[in-house]
Amino acid sequence: MPSTNWTRHHILSLADFTLAEYDTVLQTAASFQEVLSRRTKKVPTLQGQVVANLFFEPSTRTRSSFELAAKRLSADTLNFASATSSMTKGETILDTAKTYLAMGTDIMVVRHKEAGVPNAIAQEMDRLGVKVSVLNAGDGQHEHPSQALLDLFTICTLLDPNHPRLELLKNKKIAIVGDILHSRVARSNIWSLTATGAELHLAAPPTLLPKLFADYGKNRLGKLFLHWQLEPALQDADFVMTLRLQKERMSANLLPSLREYHQMFGITRSKLQLCKPNVKVLHPGPVNRGVEISSDLMDDPEFSLIQTQVTSGVAVRMALLYLIGSGKVT
Numbered sequence: 170m171p172s173t174n175w176t177r178h179h180i181l182s183l184a185d186f187t188l189a190e191y192d193t194v195l196q197t198a199a200s201f202q203e204v205l206s207r208r209t210k211k212v213p214t215l216q217g218q219v220v221a222n223l224f225f226e227p228s229t230r231t232r233s234s235f236e237l238a239a240k241r242l243s244a245d246t247l248n249f250a251s252a253t254s255s256m257t258k259g260e261t262i263l264d265t266a267k268t269y270l271a272m273g274t275d276i277m278v279v280r281h282k283e284a285g286v287p288n289a290i291a292q293e294m295d296r297l298g299v300k301v302s303v304l305n306a307g308d309g310q311h312e313h314p315s316q317a318l319l320d321l322f323t324i325c326t327l328l329d330p331n332h333p334r335l336e337l338l339k340n341k342k343i344a345i346v347g348d349i350l351h352s353r354v355a356r357s358n359i360w361s362l363t364a365t366g367a368e369l370h371l372a373a374p375p376t377l378l379p380k381l382f383a384d385y386g387k388n389r390l391g392k393l394f395l396h397w398q399l400e401p402a403l404q405d406a407d408f409v410m411t412l413r414l415q416k417e418r419m420s421a422n423l424l425p426s427l428r429e430y431h432q433m434f435g436i437t438r439s440k441l442q443l444c445k446p447n448v449k450v451l452h453p454g455p456v457n458r459g460v461e462i463s464s465d466l467m468d469d470p471e472f473s474l475i476q477t478q479v480t481s482g483v484a485v486r487m488a489l490l491y492l493i494g495s496g497k498v499t
Contacts, residue, residue, distance in 0.1 A: 175492045179291045181305045183314050183360040188335060191321070191364060195333045197488035198322050198481070205241070205484055215244040215494050218275040223249045223266065223290075224306070225281040230454055230479055231306050231315070235278050238486035244494070247274065266290045267297075276302045276494050284309030302493040307353055316453050317357035319485040321365075323478050324408060327449065339366035342445075344402040346434055347412030347461050350377045354453045355412060356385070363389035370394045372402035373434065374424065399434050403443040410451040411436045411461045427460050437463045441472065449474050 175193055204212055220239040224232050232248075239246045247269060260268075266277060277294075279287040291303035307313040324343075325333035343362055349355045349371055362369045363386055371378055375397050386393025396402045403409065414430065424430050441448055450466065451474050458464040467473055 178493065179287075179303045179305075180314055180489055180493060181288050181291060181303065182312050183317055183357050183364075184312075186360065186364065188364060191318075191335055191361065193492065194318055194485065194488055195322055195325055195335070197492060198318075198485045199326070199333055201241075201487040201491070202326075202481075202484040204487075211241055211243060213243045214491055215239070215242040215275075218244045218494055219247060219273050220244045220276045220278065220490060220494075221247040221249065221269040221272075221274040222306075223269065223277055223279045225249075225251045225262070225279075225286070226307075228280055228306070230482060231280065231313075234479070234482040235306060235315075235486050235490075238483050238490055239276075241483070241487055242490055242494075244276075244490070247272065262286060263290065263293050266293065270294070270297070270299060270301060274301060276304065276490060278304045278306050279308070280306040281308050284311035304489060304493065309353065310351055310356075311353055312357045312360075313353040313453075314357050315482070315486055315489055316354050317361045318489070319478060319482045320354075320358055320410065320451060320453070321361050322485050323451065323474055323481045324449075326481065327474065327477075335365045338362070340368060341407045342368045342370065342405055343408045343410065344370045344372060344406045344444075345410045345412065346372045346399065346402060346436060348377050348414045349373050349382065349412065350379060351415040352412050358410065359385045359393065363391040363393055366390045368392050368394070370396060370402040370406070372396040372399050374430070376424070399440065400443060403440060406444040406448060408449050408451065409436060409441070409444060410453075412453065413455060413457055413461060427457075431460050435459075435461055435463065436466065438466055438472075441466075448472065451475065451478060453478070 222232055222235055236246050279290055287303050287305040287308050294301040305314055325337050328337040345355055369391055371382060378395060383395055450472050456467060
């Protein structure tokens, strides 16, 4: 596995990821994707280690794929659910993390509705002087690193199945459409895609795409553009990523109606005619059918990479667990 130069102990954000780290993740994920194609899909890489999935908010894809990834690496897994935990009795987040530390946890995969919780747990582990790695599985409106990395892997693998690499995205036009304001997925994807040299176009109503997002494009290899209309973002796009409207995070009426949003920013076959002929569509899920994307387009394998993203997620999360966990094996 190509991990000889990997030194990162925690994976909390993609803002400071290096090009070498991105490529290492892609190459390692490609190796594990080959493993997953075998009849025996398990390797002993993390045998004897414990991976704790500390999910303080609901999740289907991320939680299940991290659990499966850990099991494919032969690690033992612990799954936390806040609704049935001692947090209902007043236990703090850090005390919960220390409880799992006392059980011998080596890697903590943390998801929380508040930004900064994975960072706080990582800092506490470092303060205690233990060799526990923390992987951010999504925190508030901050970041979702593993989702952006699996999106990157999905695109690069499509462009070159045998050798996915960053340079494949140079000068490719990628549009991200939807609730960018509340999206941790969008933030992580902005970091990763602008690092590749891609041309990244963000599109949403002004209420969901503040001008401050232009700052994400400063001093990056790729160019970043903001649009408050859909058409310029889609024009000649190679890839379109659409995002869910996160109504549970909206504190005000930011949209007139879902029907109007779909008319203006929903991705449909007719709107894709503005894109390159071989355009592909991505969505991190869960999907509001008929809102951010038409139902028929979501299910059309000619355009949709949505199920491929889910499949890619296992290989990428195996890669991430391996990269931060392999150094712990004695």
